[in-house]
Amino acid sequence: MNDTSSNNRGVSVQVRGLYKSFGKLEVLKGLDFDVKPGEIFVIMGPSGSGKSVLLRHIIGLEPPDEGEILINGESIQAPEVLEKYRTAMVFQSGALFNSLTVGENVGLYLEEHRLKSPEEIERIVTEKLEGVGLKDTADKMPGELSGGMKKRVAIARALVIEPQLILYDEPTSELDPLSAVVISEEILKLNQRIHVTSLIVSHDRDLAFGVAHRIAVINEGKIIAIGTPDEIKRHSNPLIQKFLHADFKNHQPN
Amino acid sequence: MFQNIGEMMVLFWRTLLALPLTWRQRKKVFDEFFEIGNASLLMICILSLFIGAVIALQTGPVLVERSLSSAVGGIVGISICKELAPVMMAILIAGRVGSAMAAEIGSMRVYQEIDALRTMNINTLHYLVLPRIVAIAVALPMLVIFSILVGWLGGAIVAATNPQIDISFHAFFTNLRDVVELKDVLNGVFKSFCFALIIGTVSCHQGLVTAGGPRGIGRSVTKAVVNSIVLIVISDYFLTRILLNLLK
Numbered sequence: 001m002n003d004t005s006s007n008n009r010g011v012s013v014q015v016r017g018l019y020k021s022f023g024k025l026e027v028l029k030g031l032d033f034d035v036k037p038g039e040i041f042v043i044m045g046p047s048g049s050g051k052s053v054l055l056r057h058i059i060g061l062e063p064p065d066e067g068e069i070l071i072n073g074e075s076i077q078a079p080e081v082l083e084k085y086r087t088a089m090v091f092q093s094g095a096l097f098n099s100l101t102v103g104e105n106v107g108l109y110l111e112e113h114r115l116k117s118p119e120e121i122e123r124i125v126t127e128k129l130e131g132v133g134l135k136d137t138a139d140k141m142p143g144e145l146s147g148g149m150k151k152r153v154a155i156a157r158a159l160v161i162e163p164q165l166i167l168y169d170e171p172t173s174e175l176d177p178l179s180a181v182v183i184s185e186e187i188l189k190l191n192q193r194i195h196v197t198s199l200i201v202s203h204d205r206d207l208a209f210g211v212a213h214r215i216a217v218i219n220e221g222k223i224i225a226i227g228t229p230d231e232i233k234r235h236s237n238p239l240i241q242k243f244l245h246a247d248f249k250n251h252q253p254n
Numbered sequence: 255m256f257q258n259i260g261e262m263m264v265l266f267w268r269t270l271l272a273l274p275l276t277w278r279q280r281k282k283v284f285d286e287f288f289e290i291g292n293a294s295l296l297m298i299c300i301l302s303l304f305i306g307a308v309i310a311l312q313t314g315p316v317l318v319e320r321s322l323s324s325a326v327g328g329i330v331g332i333s334i335c336k337e338l339a340p341v342m343m344a345i346l347i348a349g350r351v352g353s354a355m356a357a358e359i360g361s362m363r364v365y366q367e368i369d370a371l372r373t374m375n376i377n378t379l380h381y382l383v384l385p386r387i388v389a390i391a392v393a394l395p396m397l398v399i400f401s402i403l404v405g406w407l408g409g410a411i412v413a414a415t416n417p418q419i420d421i422s423f424h425a426f427f428t429n430l431r432d433v434v435e436l437k438d439v440l441n442g443v444f445k446s447f448c449f450a451l452i453i454g455t456v457s458c459h460q461g462l463v464t465a466g467g468p469r470g471i472g473r474s475v476t477k478a479v480v481n482s483i484v485l486i487v488i489s490d491y492f493l494t495r496i497l498l499n500l501l502k
Contacts, residue, residue: 059373082375089373095366099358109374112381114278161374 010038010197011085011164013058017067020053027053029221030067035214038195040187042208045218046243051201052092054218055167058199059089071165085165088158092170094150096142096157102129103138106157128156132186148179155186166190168200172207184210205244209233217243258459258481265383265462266455272377272384279385286389290351294397297350298343302401305338306330306408314412314419326419327426328433330409335434339401340442341490344449347394348482352457355386356478359461360471368462378462387454394450395443402439406430441497448493449486456482 013035020028027050035041043051056062058069060082074081096105104111106128107121116124125138132152142150151171158166171187172180188211191198202208208215209229216226217240225235232240276283309330317325359382362368371378406427413421460478464470 056369061369061372087373089370091366091370093366095370097362097367097370098365108376112374112376 009164010195011072012037012070013041013165013197013199014070014073015054015058015067016070018054018057018064018069019066020050020057020062020064027221028057028064031218031221031223033216033223033226035197035199037197038191039213040191040198040200040211042200042202042212042215043218044203044205044208044215044243046203049218050221051203051218052169055089055169055199055201059087059167086161086163087165087167088161088163089167090151090154090158090169090171092173094142094147094154096150096153098142100142101138102134102140102142102145102153105142105153106138106160109157109160124160125156128159129153131159132156133182146179148175148182151175151179151183152186155183155190159190162194163196165197165199168198168202170202170204171200172202172204180204180207183207187211258463261463262455262459265379265459266387266451268379269383269387269455272380273388275380276384276388279380279388282381282385283389283392286385287393289354290347290389290393291397293350293354294347295400297346298397298401299404301342301346302334302339302404303408305342306334306405306410307412309333309338309405310409310412310419311416314416314421318419318421323419323421324425324429325433326413326421327409327429327431330413330426331406331430331434332438334405334409335402335439335442337442337490337494339398339405340446340449341486343398343401344394344446344453344486345483347390347397347450348453348457348479348486351390352453352478352482353475355454355457356460356464356475357471359458360464360474363462363464364467364471383454383458383462386458387451390454391447391450394453395446398443398446399439402442437501441501444497445490445493448489452485452489453482456485 015031015033018028018031031054043054045051053062057064060076068075068077070076071081071085076082097108100108103122103125107125110116110121110124129135129138132155134149134152134156137145137149137153142153145153168187171183175183184207187198187200190196200207200211212229214226214228215232216223217232218224219239224237225232225240227235233244235241310326313329314326317323317329362382368378371381410423410426413419413426414423457478460474460481464474
C-alpha cells in the first residue's frame with residue numbers, strides 16, 4: 001500500500017454488471033453505476049436489499065459471481081489495484097479490535113506497515129482522535145466506549161490511512177439523533193477537507209439527504225433510481241416515494 | 255473433513271513460509287508465550303506431579319513383589335519422558351490454549367475484525383496465526399521439560415513414602431539415570447514440538463473458518479479442542495514408530 005503522505009485526491013469507482021448469489025439467494029442482480037472522484041454517494045434501500053454486500057464487493061472482501069468493479073478505471077480483481085489505492089471502510093459495528101486500546105486501534109495501520117516511528121504514530125493518533133472529538137480516549141479499551149464513540153474511533157482509524165476512497169456501512173444506525181448528526185457532520189467535513197470519495201450505505205433518510213451529492217436507491221438487488229437528492233425526492237417511482245415518506249402514525253388515543 | 259485437512263496444511267505451509275517475519279511480530283510472540291506459560295504452569299505442575307505419583311503407585315508394588323525394585327525409577331522415568339508428559343501436556347494445552355486461540359480468532363471473524371484487518375491490507379496470517387504458532391511451538395516443549403522433571407519428582411516421592419514400594423530417593427534416581435538417556439528426553443520434547451504445531455494450526459484454522467455468531471464460536475472452540483486431541487493421539491503413534499526406528 002502507498003505511503004500515506006502521497007496524493008490524496010479521491011478516486012472514481014465504476015460498478016459494472018455486478019451479480020452475486022449466496023446459494024439460491026440472488027442478492028445483487030446486475031448493478032451498474034459510477035461514483036465520481038471526491039463525491040459523496042449514498043446507496044439507500046430497505047434492509048436486505050443488498051447494500052452491505054455491495055460495499056463488501058467494492059472493498060474486495062467478496063468476489064463477484066459476475067461483473068467487475070473498477071477504481072480509476074482499473075479492475076480490483078487484480079489484487080495489486082486495491083493495494084495501489086488507499087481505501088478504508090467504517091463497519092456498521094465499528095469492528096474495533098477489542099483486545100487493543102483505542103490508540104492502538106487507530107495507529108495499527110501505521111504500525112503494522114512500519115510507515116512511521118512510534119512517536120509520530122502517537123502524535124497522529126492523538127491528532128485523529130481529536131479530529132473526531134475523542135480527545136483523551138487513546139488509553140481506553142473499546143468496551144468502555146458508547147456506540148457513537150466506537151463509530152467515531154472507527155472513522156479516526158480510517159482517517160489514519162488518509163484514504164482516497166472511504167466506505168461507510170450504516171454509519172448512523174444504532175445511534176441517538178445527536179450522535180447521528182455528529183457522525184454526518186464528520187463525513188461532510190472529511191469530504192470537504194481531503195476530497196475523499198465517500199460511498200455510504202444507509203437507510204437513514206436524514207443522513208442521505210443531508211450529506212449526499214448523489215443518491216442511488218437499491219431494492220431487491222437492483223438499482224431503481226440514481227440522482228441528486230432533489231431528483232430522488234421528486235422521483236415518480238411509488239416504491240421510492242413510499243420509502244421516503246414512510247412515517248409512524250400515532251394510533252393511540254390522546 | 256478432507257477439505258479441512260487440506261486447508262490446515264495450506265495454512266501451516268503458508269505459516270512456514272512466513273517464518274522469516276517472526277522478528278517483526280516478536281512483541282505478539284512474547285505476549286502469547288507469556289500467556290501460554292502463565293495460564294498453564296500451575297496446572298502442569300499439579301498434573302505432572304500426580305501423573306508421576308500414580309505411575310509409581312501402579313508399577314512400584316508389582317515390580318517390588320517380583321524383586322524388580324531396581325526397575326521402578328527406570329519405568330517411571332521412561333514412561334513419563336517418552337509418552338505421558340508430551341501427550342498429557344499437549345492435551346492440557348489443547349484444552350487451555352488451543353480453545354482460547356480458536357475463540358479469540360473466531361470472535362474476531364464473527365465481529366468483522368478480520369475483515370477490518372483485510373481492508374487495512376494487514377495480512378491475517380502474519381498478524382494472527384504466525385505469532386500464535388511460533389509461541390506455542392516454543393512454549394510447549396519447554397513446558398514438557400518442566401513436566402518431565404516434576405513427574406519424576408512425583409514418582410520419587412511416592413516410591414520413597416509408600417510402604418509397599420519403599421525405594422529411597424537416591425535409589426530411584428540412580429535407576430532412572432541408568433535407564434533414561436538424553437535421547438529419551440529429546441524424543442518427548444520433539445514429540446511435544448510436533449503436537450504444538452498441530453494444536454496451533456488446528457486452533458487457528460478453526461478460528462479463521464468460524465461462521466454464524468456466538469454459537470459458531472462455541473462450535474469452533476469445541477472442534478479445535480477435539481480435533482487437536484484426535485490428531486495428537488494419532489500422530490503420537492506414527493511419531494513413536496518413526497522415532498523408534500531413528501533412535502535405535
